[in-house]
Amino acid sequence: MKPFYLDGPSGRLFCLWLGPDKPMCSIIYCPPFAEEMNRCRRMASITAMAMADNGIGVLIPDLYGTGDSEGDFGDSSWEKWIDDIDACTHWIQSNKKSAEVSLWGIRVGALLATEVCRRNQQISSLLFWQPVTSGSTAITQFLRIKLAASFRKIERETPNTLRKKLEAEKKVEVGGYNLNPELIIPIDKLKMENLFPEKKVSVKWFDVSSFDEDLIPPSVKNVIEIWEKTGCQITYKKIHGTTFWATQEMTVCNELKNKTIEAVIQGAIIDG
Amino acid sequence: MAVEKTVAAVVINTLGITGSRNKLDTDSPLLGAIPELDSLAVVNILTAIEEMFDIIIDDEDVSAELFATLGSLSAFIETKL
Numbered sequence: 001m002k003p004f005y006l007d008g009p010s011g012r013l014f015c016l017w018l019g020p021d022k023p024m025c026s027i028i029y030c031p032p033f034a035e036e037m038n039r040c041r042r043m044a045s046i047t048a049m050a051m052a053d054n055g056i057g058v059l060i061p062d063l064y065g066t067g068d069s070e071g072d073f074g075d076s077s078w079e080k081w082i083d084d085i086d087a088c089t090h091w092i093q094s095n096k097k098s099a100e101v102s103l104w105g106i107r108v109g110a111l112l113a114t115e116v117c118r119r120n121q122q123i124s125s126l127l128f129w130q131p132v133t134s135g136s137t138a139i140t141q142f143l144r145i146k147l148a149a150s151f152r153k154i155e156r157e158t159p160n161t162l163r164k165k166l167e168a169e170k171k172v173e174v175g176g177y178n179l180n181p182e183l184i185i186p187i188d189k190l191k192m193e194n195l196f197p198e199k200k201v202s203v204k205w206f207d208v209s210s211f212d213e214d215l216i217p218p219s220v221k222n223v224i225e226i227w228e229k230t231g232c233q234i235t236y237k238k239i240h241g242t243t244f245w246a247t248q249e250m251t252v253c254n255e256l257k258n259k260t261i262e263a264v265i266q267g268a269i270i271d272g
Numbered sequence: 273m274a275v276e277k278t279v280a281a282v283v284i285n286t287l288g289i290t291g292s293r294n295k296l297d298t299d300s301p302l303l304g305a306i307p308e309l310d311s312l313a314v315v316n317i318l319t320a321i322e323e324m325f326d327i328i329i330d331d332e333d334v335s336a337e338l339f340a341t342l343g344s345l346s347a348f349i350e351t352k353l
Binding site: 035137140141142144145147148149151152158159160175209210211217218219242243246247248249251 | 278281282285286287288303308311312313314315316318319320322323324326328331332334335336
């Protein structure tokens with residue numbers, strides 16, 4: 001495991017590289033948003049370590065204004081994050097001689113991965129974990145922290161009043177995060193169904209449910225149908241396990257880790 | 273009843289409640305009675321429910337009363353299905 005700082009377009013990015021110097025393929029981790037980012041760290045790192053043991057190179061960056069990277073969260077923007085991941089793909093291409101670079105997005109990170117994939121012709125495969133299919137749903141879910149905290153107050157701060165406040169005052173604090181409209185407004189407008197990559201992309205899509213049911217939610221089905229029409233090849237799998245990005249305590253889902261590694265190795269053999 | 277069972281499981285899983293406390297019935301009090309249920313946990317439960325049932329909950333409907341008991345939460349979810 002090699003920690004280092006990558007010169008990102010907005011500031012230095014703290015990164016971890018796991019895997020051999022000449023990996024059979026490489027994958028860049030696109031983290032989820034805010035608290036979910038923290039809750040996913042353990043799952044991401046144990047999966048990255050297992051990938052590295054199997055000859056896959058993994059780059060885990062802290063996006064601008066998060067973790068140990070430069071900048072404050074309040075100064076981060078969606079465009080900066082897209083550029084950060086893009087800079088990571090260039091770093092792999094010039095330092096690891098890895099032709100095949102995939103993006104691994106969890107939750108809002110899947111929207112980020114998709115945005116980069118649309119702009120960067122080198123990316124031809126995506127790995128999703130419980131991707132957020134509607135940016136506005138994800139932002140609403142996040143802004144509700146303030147609503148839940150104002151239950152007992154006379155003046156309720158709902159996600160919609162916070163959105164208006166953010167537009168008017170250009171900043172809002174929620175759950176200890178200073179939000180920048182340049183980060184929140186773009187995410188709020190994203191819909192996975194409209195983000196189809198317009199090229200042939202292989203997508204490995206994993207959802208996790210703590211219930212033993214194999215149903216694909218209609219919102220997910222809709223995205224898959226639209227993406228497939230534009231030439232994407234999607235493998236969807238539902239894993240039975242703990243919803244680790246949402247639990248109060250740090251939890252892991254080993255089944256997801258194992259199935260992910262199988263899929264990535266299989267993809268590397270077929271695509272590579 | 274199926275909805276209530278699912279909602280109970282979502283609450284228990286999200287909060288990570290183990291042992292003798294992981295049995296909830298219609299009258300089980302939630303907000304104020306379960307120490308793990310803070311504002312972040314309320315949000316997590318709403319998120320998990322929205323994803324589980326593929327529904328969108330209107331924020332105007334989100335209140336402390338909604339989280340009074342398992343029964344009040346489940347009855348609300350049923351109206352959204």
